[in-house]
Amino acid sequence: MRKDLLDLRSLSKEDIELVLDTADACKQILSRSVRKVPTLRGKVLVNLFYEASTRTRMSFEMAGKCLSADVMSVAVATSSVSKGESIKDTARTVEALGADFVVIRHSSAGVPHLVARTVKAGVINAGDGTHEHPTQGLLDAFTIRERFGSLAGRRVVIVGDIFHSRVARSDIWALTKLGARVAVCGPATLLPPGLDQFGVEVHTDLDEALPGADAVQVLRVQLERQKGGLLPSLQEYSRRYGINRQRLDTLGQEVLLMHPGPANLGVEITEEAAEDPRSVIRDQVRNGVAVRMAVLYLLSGGDDNELAG
Ligand code: CP
Numbered sequence: 001m002r003k004d005l006l007d008l009r010s011l012s013k014e015d016i017e018l019v020l021d022t023a024d025a026c027k028q029i030l031s032r033s034v035r036k037v038p039t040l041r042g043k044v045l046v047n048l049f050y051e052a053s054t055r056t057r058m059s060f061e062m063a064g065k066c067l068s069a070d071v072m073s074v075a076v077a078t079s080s081v082s083k084g085e086s087i088k089d090t091a092r093t094v095e096a097l098g099a100d101f102v103v104i105r106h107s108s109a110g111v112p113h114l115v116a117r118t119v120k121a122g123v124i125n126a127g128d129g130t131h132e133h134p135t136q137g138l139l140d141a142f143t144i145r146e147r148f149g150s151l152a153g154r155r156v157v158i159v160g161d162i163f164h165s166r167v168a169r170s171d172i173w174a175l176t177k178l179g180a181r182v183a184v185c186g187p188a189t190l191l192p193p194g195l196d197q198f199g200v201e202v203h204t205d206l207d208e209a210l211p212g213a214d215a216v217q218v219l220r221v222q223l224e225r226q227k228g229g230l231l232p233s234l235q236e237y238s239r240r241y242g243i244n245r246q247r248l249d250t251l252g253q254e255v256l257l258m259h260p261g262p263a264n265l266g267v268e269i270t271e272e273a274a275e276d277p278r279s280v281i282r283d284q285v286r287n288g289v290a291v292r293m294a295v296l297y298l299l300s301g302g303d304d305n306e307l308a309g
Contacts (some may be wrong), residue, residue: 004116004123007132009171020293021143025307041070047073050106056126060103063292088118094118115180122299130164134162137170139291143284144215153180155212160219163190167260172198189230206241215256216271218243244270256280
């Protein structure tokens with residue numbers, strides 16, 4: 001049994017399938033009139049987000065509460081971090097206050113791994129720099145599997161700033177392990193070298209990449225991580241890599257349009273496309289709660305009987 005969820009690279013296909021199967025059961029709990037089971041009663045979950053978040057932080061809060069855990073979120077900006085307290089000391093403090101799970105997001109890759117080595121509590125990576133965002137990769141895989149029944153043989157196009165995207169990395173690990181064919185597409189300056197080693201197709205022309213897509217994951221243009229010179233003008237980016245209604249219509253009616261959020265509407269995706277019936281962006285948000293419940297449940301060592309309670 002694992003203590004932590006730090007990445008998807010080290011998970012097997014079977015590990016990922018277990019999370020998705022468990023998330024199916026969690027989603028059933030969320031459809032009930034009383035969306036609460038006693039599984040994690042007496043356990044404490046602490047959210048420690050050094051970077052902004054709406055979806056991930058809120059859905060971990062909801063996931064913990066639906067499993068009856070006590071949930072706390074540290075307001076990092078007004079915590080003793082602002083007095084210079086180190087990450088390790090903050091983690092030890094959170095654990096001393098009784099945390100059984102620490103959910104951490106940080107701008108530097110590897111910080112969740114450091115915290116996992118520091119505390120006995122289970123540590124969940126909620127996004128570390130440009131490295132990974134494992135629960136996003138799991139909920140994206142869950143969302144595609146929910147529609148098609150299986151990922152095997154499905155073609156998923158990931159478009160945008162692959163270089164800076166922890167979502168792209170976690171998606172690639174999850175989707176390829178589950179048998180999907182993954183294509184990535186973006187400006188050459190935003191495609192990291194060595195992508196072919198991940199077993200993905202690499203494109204710089206979106207209109208060449210899209211045909212045959214079962215799902216398209218549109219990545220946010222991460223203006224805060226650009227060092228300059230890597231991105232064409234936003235207008236040019238939008239013209240070459242933006243998803244609009246016209247591009248969506250070339251893919252038929254069954255395609256899934258995805259975006260991990262938050263979206264820059266009018267840049268990487270138009271509002272019209274984001275609100276199209278083919279968009280599953282809000283399903284991704286909803287599925288995030290079920291997947292995070294499943295992760296918490298499995299890390300706590302749970303079995304199916306307890307979840308049914
Ligand atoms: N997808 C995602 O991580 O969104 P938040 O930054 O709102 O958590």
